[in-house]
Amino acid sequence: DGGITQSPKYLFRKEGQNVTLSCEQNLNHDAMYWYRQDPGQGLRLIYYSQIVNDFQKGDIAEGYSVSREKKESFPLTVTSAQKNPTAFYLCASSNGGALLEQFFGPGTRLTVL
Amino acid sequence: GESVGLHLPTLSVQEGDNSIINCAYSNSASDYFIWYKQESGKGPQFIIDIRSNMDKRQGQRVTVLLNKTVKHLSLQIAATQPGDSAVYFCAERENSWGKLQFGAGTQVVVTP
Numbered sequence: 001d002g003g004i005t006q007s008p009k010y011l012f013r014k015e016g017q018n019v020t021l022s023c024e025q026n027l028n029h030d031a032m033y034w035y036r037q038d039p040g041q042g043l044r045l046i047y048y049s050q051i052v053n054d055f056q057k058g059d060i061a062e063g064y065s066v067s068r069e070k071k072e073s074f075p076l077t078v079t080s081a082q083k084n085p086t087a088f089y090l091c092a093s094s095n096g097g098a099l100l101e102q103f104f105g106p107g108t109r110l111t112v113l
Numbered sequence: 114g115e116s117v118g119l120h121l122p123t124l125s126v127q128e129g130d131n132s133i134i135n136c137a138y139s140n141s142a143s144d145y146f147i148w149y150k151q152e153s154g155k156g157p158q159f160i161i162d163i164r165s166n167m168d169k170r171q172g173q174r175v176t177v178l179l180n181k182t183v184k185h186l187s188l189q190i191a192a193t194q195p196g197d198s199a200v201y202f203c204a205e206r207e208n209s210w211g212k213l214q215f216g217a218g219t220q221v222v223v224t225p
Contacts, residue, residue: 004156035215040122042202042215043157058212090156100145100206102213104156 003027004105006091011110013078013085021076021108023091032074033092033102036060043090049074078110086112123220126197132190134219136203139184145206147213148177148188152199160188160201190221198223 004025013019025032031050035043045058049068063082068074074093078085088109092102126132138146144165149157161172163179163186170177176189186203200220204213 006156040217042217043204043213044215045212048212092156101147101159101162103159104149107154107156109154 004091004093004103006089006105006108009106009108011108013110013112015112016080018077018079019085019110021078021089021091021110023074023076023105024072025074025091025093025103025105026072027093027095027103028071029093029095029103030071031094032068033094034058034064034066034074034076035090035092037088037090037107046076046089085110122217123222125222125224126193128193128195128223128225130193132188132193132197132221134188134190134201134203134221136186136188136216137184138186138203138205140205140207140214141181141184143205143207143214146177146179146186147204147206148175149202149204150197150199151202151218157202193221193223195223195225197221 007022033048034046037043044060046064047058047066049055052071055066055068065077088107090107091105094102147162148160150160151157161175161177163170163177168179174191178187200218202215202218204215
């Protein structure tokens with residue numbers, strides 16, 4: 001099956017620790033995205049990558065970091081600098097050109113204790 | 114600033130009735146719009162999209178209408194079913210490559 005996988009589904013961390021969220025896609029998409037969703041709110045863009053070894057900050061990049069060493073993978077690290085990291089994190093991918101739709105993964109719910 | 118927003122945060126619909134979810138946008142340069150459905154605890158799922166050179170597009174039980182004059186987008190769901198209960202988001206694409214701006218969402222509750 002083609003799609004996007006995120007792991008783990010639920011993640012708990014202690015305050016002050018860094019944590020890395022996984023995102024993998026086998027859709028052969030060039031672009032990948034990370035969004036944050038807070039209760040009752042829409043999606044806010046953290047980082048995005050249009051091509052391997054390149055990425056750009058989104059609207060709320062502070063306290064986060066990413067890498068794009070492989071086309072299939074776009075891990076997100078939530079650092080201790082992120083003041084309010086508890087949220088639902090969504091990864092998405094899309095192909096350029098005629099196909100504009102973004103496909104989303106199932107999400108990771110991060111809770112900071 | 115530019116924004117995408119929804120008029121109604123919660124929409125209660127009786128099973129079998131038609132649903133209409135509205136969305137206002139302010140970026141007149143946006144050329145692509147998309148509706149997503151998100152069930153609790155899951156990632157958003159694509160419903161339907163529309164380009165700015167169209168004013169209507171139909172899918173299976175869903176229709177999206179675009180009124181560029183008043184910068185308004187709507188999603189119509191025919192014969193609403195219990196499985197349609199979810200949060201619905203509209204999003205617009207900026208003129209840069211691949212970035213979507215999402216609205217806050219509308220919670221649709223289908224009652225028997």
